[in-house]
Amino acid sequence: MKLGRRDFIKLSCATVGALAVGSTAKAQLFPGGFPNPFRPPPGKWFEGDVTTSYSYCEMCFWKCGMKVSVEGGKVRKVDGYVENPKSRGMLCPRGQAAPATTYDPDRLKKPLIRVEGSERGAGQYREASWDEAFDYIAEKMFAIRDEHGTESVAFMGHGTGDEWFASYLPGAWGTPNAAKPSVSLCTAPRETASVYTFGRGIAGHEQIDWDETDYIVLIGHHIGEDTHNTQLQQFAQALTRGAELVVVDPRFSVAAAKAKDWLPIKPATDTALLLAWINVLIEEEIYDAEYVEKYTLGFEQLAEHAAQYTPEWAEAITEIPADTIRRIAREMAAHAPRAVLPVGRHVVWYGHDDSHRMRALYFVNILLGNYGMPGGYFLCDAPIVDTFPAPELPLAPAAGGCGSGPVEVGDSPFRPSVDRGKFFGTATSVQEFIEPMITGEPYPVKGLFAYGVNLFHSIPMVERTKEALRHLDLYVAIDILPMEHVMWADVILPECTFLERHDDLNLVAHKTPFIQARFPAVEPMYDSKPAWWIARELGIKLGLGEYFPWEDIEEYLDRRLSSIGSSLEAMAEQGTIVRRGRPYIADWERLNRNPFDTPSGQLEFYSERFAEAGLDPLPVFIDPMEGPSGYYRLLYGRSPVHTFARTHNNAVLMEMESENSVWLNTREAERLGVSHLEYVYLENQDGVVEGPVRANVTERIRQDCVYITHGYGHKAPLMKLANGRGASDTHLQTRYDLDPYSGGAGLRNNWVRIVPGAPDPQHKPIAQLVRERSQA
Amino acid sequence: MTTAPQTTPIATDLAVLDLLLQLIAGTYRSPADALRDDLASGALAEACSALAEALDLDAPGFQAPVWTTLQAAYVDLFVSSGNGVAAPPYVGYAIDGELMGPSAQLLGAAFSDHGIELQDAWSDLPDHVAAVAEGGTLLAHSARPEAAHALLEGYLAPWFERYATAIEAKDVSGFYAPMTKFLQAAIKEVTREARS
Numbered sequence: 001m002k003l004g005r006r007d008f009i010k011l012s013c014a015t016v017g018a019l020a021v022g023s024t025a026k027a028q029l030f031p032g033g034f035p036n037p038f039r040p041p042p043g044k045w046f047e048g049d050v051t052t053s054y055s056y057c058e059m060c061f062w063k064c065g066m067k068v069s070v071e072g073g074k075v076r077k078v079d080g081y082v083e084n085p086k087s088r089g090m091l092c093p094r095g096q097a098a099p100a101t102t103y104d105p106d107r108l109k110k111p112l113i114r115v116e117g118s119e120r121g122a123g124q125y126r127e128a129s130w131d132e133a134f135d136y137i138a139e140k141m142f143a144i145r146d147e148h149g150t151e152s153v154a155f156m157g158h159g160t161g162d163e164w165f166a167s168y169l170p171g172a173w174g175t176p177n178a179a180k181p182s183v184s185l186c187t188a189p190r191e192t193a194s195v196y197t198f199g200r201g202i203a204g205h206e207q208i209d210w211d212e213t214d215y216i217v218l219i220g221h222h223i224g225e226d227t228h229n230t231q232l233q234q235f236a237q238a239l240t241r242g243a244e245l246v247v248v249d250p251r252f253s254v255a256a257a258k259a260k261d262w263l264p265i266k267p268a269t270d271t272a273l274l275l276a277w278i279n280v281l282i283e284e285e286i287y288d289a290e291y292v293e294k295y296t297l298g299f300e301q302l303a304e305h306a307a308q309y310t311p312e313w314a315e316a317i318t319e320i321p322a323d324t325i326r327r328i329a330r331e332m333a334a335h336a337p338r339a340v341l342p343v344g345r346h347v348v349w350y351g352h353d354d355s356h357r358m359r360a361l362y363f364v365n366i367l368l369g370n371y372g373m374p375g376g377y378f379l380c381d382a383p384i385v386d387t388f389p390a391p392e393l394p395l396a397p398a399a400g401g402c403g404s405g406p407v408e409v410g411d412s413p414f415r416p417s418v419d420r421g422k423f424f425g426t427a428t429s430v431q432e433f434i435e436p437m438i439t440g441e442p443y444p445v446k447g448l449f450a451y452g453v454n455l456f457h458s459i460p461m462v463e464r465t466k467e468a469l470r471h472l473d474l475y476v477a478i479d480i481l482p483m484e485h486v487m488w489a490d491v492i493l494p495e496c497t498f499l500e501r502h503d504d505l506n507l508v509a510h511k512t513p514f515i516q517a518r519f520p521a522v523e524p525m526y527d528s529k530p531a532w533w534i535a536r537e538l539g540i541k542l543g544l545g546e547y548f549p550w551e552d553i554e555e556y557l558d559r560r561l562s563s564i565g566s567s568l569e570a571m572a573e574q575g576t577i578v579r580r581g582r583p584y585i586a587d588w589e590r591l592n593r594n595p596f597d598t599p600s601g602q603l604e605f606y607s608e609r610f611a612e613a614g615l616d617p618l619p620v621f622i623d624p625m626e627g628p629s630g631y632y633r634l635l636y637g638r639s640p641v642h643t644f645a646r647t648h649n650n651a652v653l654m655e656m657e658s659e660n661s662v663w664l665n666t667r668e669a670e671r672l673g674v675s676h677l678e679y680v681y682l683e684n685q686d687g688v689v690e691g692p693v694r695a696n697v698t699e700r701i702r703q704d705c706v707y708i709t710h711g712y713g714h715k716a717p718l719m720k721l722a723n724g725r726g727a728s729d730t731h732l733q734t735r736y737d738l739d740p741y742s743g744g745a746g747l748r749n750n751w752v753r754i755v756p757g758a759p760d761p762q763h764k765p766i767a768q769l770v771r772e773r774s775q776a
Numbered sequence: 777m778t779t780a781p782q783t784t785p786i787a788t789d790l791a792v793l794d795l796l797l798q799l800i801a802g803t804y805r806s807p808a809d810a811l812r813d814d815l816a817s818g819a820l821a822e823a824c825s826a827l828a829e830a831l832d833l834d835a836p837g838f839q840a841p842v843w844t845t846l847q848a849a850y851v852d853l854f855v856s857s858g859n860g861v862a863a864p865p866y867v868g869y870a871i872d873g874e875l876m877g878p879s880a881q882l883l884g885a886a887f888s889d890h891g892i893e894l895q896d897a898w899s900d901l902p903d904h905v906a907a908v909a910e911g912g913t914l915l916a917h918s919a920r921p922e923a924a925h926a927l928l929e930g931y932l933a934p935w936f937e938r939y940a941t942a943i944e945a946k947d948v949s950g951f952y953a954p955m956t957k958f959l960q961a962a963i964k965e966v967t968r969e970a971r972s
Contacts, residue, residue: 124851526899526900526901
C-alpha cells in the first residue's frame with residue numbers, strides 16, 4: 001500500500017481551518033494515545049468544571065428568571081431562583097426542557113440563500129457567509145425602496161429579539177409596517193380596552209393580586225393549561241388558602257375542575273353574561289358605590305345602558321340560568337373588593353365582540369371596586385432604565401407588543417401602515433399585512449422579515465399567506481428551527497438560542513417591578529448569531545449605522561445599567577434587580593399622584609374617544625357569526641408543556657405530550673359513531689382538512705363546539721419529532737373577524753365537522769424517533 | 777483507561793492515511809473556492825486516483841458537478857433540508873445520538889491532549905467530520921500516525937457507517953454519493969491493512 005507518484009499530495013480543499021497545532025504544552029489526559037469513544041475512560045474527566053450564569057427563560061414569554069449550569073462546555077441544567085419574582089425558584093416543564101432546544105440537531109446552523117431559480121417553498125438553499133447574506137438582503141431592500149418606498153418592506157417579530165426586528169430596525173429603516181402576532185393575534189382587545197378604560201395597559205405580567213383575593217371568576221381563562229409559571233403558583237396558592245373559584249367556559253377545563261361553579265356558557269356569548277352581571281350589580285345596588293363615585297366617569301350612562309341587559313335576557317343568549325347569573329353576581333359583591341375577574345392573555349376570540357367583552361370585564365371589576373385595591377388588580381409600571389444614547393429614529397415604532405398599549409402615531413413623513421383606517425387602535429395588525437402583499441393595495445408590500453414568527457401556525461388563512469409570499473421580492477426568515485415558513489425564505493438567518501446569547505434587559509411591570517438580565521451560558525453553536533447582532537450588522541449594511549452606535553451588546557447593556565447605578569458586572573452577580581412598587585391606589589395618593597392616565601383622569605365607563613370615532617362608547621353584545629349546520633365551533637387553547645408552535649421539536653416536551661386530540665361531546669360522538677381515541681379528520685367550513693387527530697370523547701365539553709390545543713399539525717419533514725402529529729387549528733382558521741377597536745383577528749369564527757374513519761398514523765414513540773434521528 | 781488503538785500495529789503508509797484524511801476533509805467541508813478549484817483543476821480527481829491505486833480500489837466516477845447544484849446538495853444533505861438532513865456531519869452525534877455528547881467531549885479533550893486547538897474562525901461544532909479529518913492530518917503530519925489511525929477508526933469510520941447509505945440515496949449532485957462510497961471503502965481498506 002504505497003502512493004505511486006509521490007509520498008504526500010496536498011489538496012487545497014483539505015485546509016478546513018477548524019483545527020491547528022497549538023503552541024502550549026498539554027497535560028497528558030490520555031497518555032496512551034487517542035481514546036476510543038466506544039471504550040471511554042471511566043468517570044467524568046471534566047468533573048467539577050461547573051459554572052453558572054443568569055438568564056431569563058424564552059421557552060414561553062412569561063420569561064422566568066433562571067440559573068444555567070454548564071459542565072464540560074455544555075448546558076446541563078436550568079433552575080429558577082428565589083430572588084426572581086417570575087420564577088420564585090421554580091421553572092415549568094418548558095423551562096426545564098430549554099437545553100433540549102439548544103442541542104436540537106435539527107437547528108438552523110448557517111445563513112442560507114435560496115438557490116437562484118428555485119421556487120419559494122422548494123427548500124433549495126446554498127450556504128452563505130453572514131456578509132454575503134447581508135449584502136444580498138441590502139441589495140433587495142434598496143431596490144424595493146427605490147421602486148416602492150421604504151414602507152414596502154414589512155417586519156414581523158415574536159420573542160425577546162422582536163424589539164430589534166419589529167421595532168428598532170423598522171423605525172431606523174422607515175417603515176410603519178412592523179407588527180407582532182402577540183398584539184393582533186393575542187392581546188390587542190384587552191390592551192385597547194384597558195388603555196381607554198383605566199388609562200393604563202395590562203402589561204406582560206397580568207396584574208392580578210392573587211395573594212390577596214378571595215373570589216375568582218375565570219372567563220375562558222385556561223390557567224393550568226395555558227401555564228405561566230408564577231401565575232399558576234399564585235393561583236394554586238389562592239385556592240389552597242380558600243379562595244372560591246367560578247369558571248365560565250364551554251369546556252370543563254383543568255381550572256373548572258377546581259371550581260365551585262362551572263358555567264358552561266354557549267360559545268361567543270360571554271359579553272352578554274358580563275353585561276348581565278353589570279346589570280345585577282347596579283340594579284341591586286351591590287356595587288362599590290363609594291369607589292365608583294370617587295374614581296369613575298360615566299356611571300350614569302352605564303347604568304342607563306345596562307338596564308336592558310337583564311339576567312333573563314342573558315339566559316336566552318348564554319344558556320346560563322338567570323338565577324345562577326344573579327347568584328354569582330351577589331357572591332362577587334359579597335367578597336368585593338377581594339373578588340376579581342382576571343384578564344386573560346389570548347383574547348382575540350370573535351373579533352367584532354372582543355373589545356366590548358374586555359371593556360365589560362373591566363367594568364365588572366371596577367364595579368366591585370377592585371382596580372388598584374388589594375385582592376383585585378394591582379397597579380404596576382416597568383422600571384425605568386435609560387436607552388442607549390442614539391439619534392432619534394426616523395419613525396417611531398408602532399408594532400406595540402404583548403402588554404403595551406396602542407401606540408399613537410403622530411405626524412410622519414412616511415406613509416401610514418397598510419392597515420391604517422381598518423380599525424380604531426394604532427398598534428399595527430399583523431394579519432392585515434398579508435392582503436397588500438397580494439393586491440398591492442393600499443400600496444405594495446414587497447419585502448418581509450419574519451423574526452421568530454411562525455407564519456403558518458399563527459396567522460389565519462395559511463394558503464393566503466403562502467400566496468402572499470410568492471408575490472414578494474424579498475423574504476427573510478430569522479429563526480432557530482427550520483419551521484415550515486422558514487424554508488420559504490429567500491434568506492434564512494440562524495439565530496442562536498437564548499442560552500447562548502445576551503439580550504436586552506427585561507424590564508418587568510410587576511407588583512414588585514424588576515429588571516432581569518440574560519447572559520450567554522455557552523458560545524453560540526454553529527454559525528448562529530443573536531438578534532441584536534443580526535439587526536446591528538444589517539443596519540450598518542443598510543447605511544443605518546448611526547442608530548447602532550454601540551460596538552457590542554456588553555457596551556450597550558453596561559451603558560443602560562449605568563443609568564441606574566448598576567453595571568453588567570453587577571448584574572452578572574445578581575441576575576435580577578427588584579424595586580419597590582406602588583401596587584395600590586393608596587400608594588399613589590400618598591404621593592398626590594393619579595394612576596389613571598385617561599383624558600378625564602378617572603376610570604372611564606363612557607368613552608368620548610370611542611364616541612368621537614363613531615364607535616359604541618359603552619360595551620354592547622353583538623350576535624356572533626354562525627356556522628353551517630352539522631358543524632361545530634372550533635375552540636382552541638394551550639398545552640401546559642408547549643408554547644405556541646415553537647416547542648414541538650423538543651424531545652423532552654414531546655415525550656410528555658406528542659400529539660393533540662379533538663374534544664368531542666359524548667352524545668355527539670355517539671351520534672357520529674366515533675369512539676374514544678379513534679382517529680378522525682377535521683374538515684372546516686371551507687373544505688380544509690386537518691388530521692388524523694385522535695377524538696377525545698368526553699362529557700367535559702358542550703355539544704355545539706369542539707376543542708383542540710394549538711401548535712400541533714406541523715408539516716415540516718425536517719422537524720423530525722414535530723412533523724405530522726395531530727391537527728393544526730391555524731390551518732383550519734380560514735376566516736376571521738376584525739375587531740373594529742383594536743385590530744385583533746377573532747379566530748373562533750371557524751367551524752369544523754368530524755370525519756370518522758381516519759387511519760391510525762402509527763406514530764412512533766418519541767424516544768424511538770430520537771434514537772432514529774441520528775441514524776439517517 | 778482503555779485506548780485500544782495504542783496496541784494496534786500501524787502498518788499503514790502515512791502518506792496514504794494523510795491523503796485519505798485530506799479527501800474526507802475536502803469533501804465534507806462547506807463547499808468553497810478551494811473545492812471548486814480542486815475540482816476544476818482535476819486535483820481532487822487526481823488525488824482520488826492516487827488513493828484508489830494505492831489501495832487497489834476503483835476511483836470514484838464523478839463528473840465535475842454544476843457548482844450551484846453541489847452547493848444546494850451540500851445544504852440538503854448536511855445542513856438544513858426541506859426533507860430532513862440526511863447526514864448530520866458530526867461524528868459524536870453518529871456515535872452517541874447526542875450533540876456535544878460524551879464522544880464529542882472525549883474527542884475535544886484528546887485533540888487538546890495532542891496540542892491541537894480549535895481555531896477561533898471555525899464556526900461549526902468541533903466534531904464536524906471535516907474538522908475531525910483535518911485534525912487527523914495534523915496528527916499524521918506530527919508523526920503521530922497511531923493517533924491519526926485511531927481517530928479514523930474510532931470516530932470517522934462510525935460516521936460513514938451511519939450515514940453513507942443515506943448520502944448515496946439522497947445525493948442529487950453526483951459528487952457526494954460516489955465520494956462517500958469511495959471514502960468509506962478506503963477507510964475499510966486502510967483499517968484492514970493496519971490491523972493485518
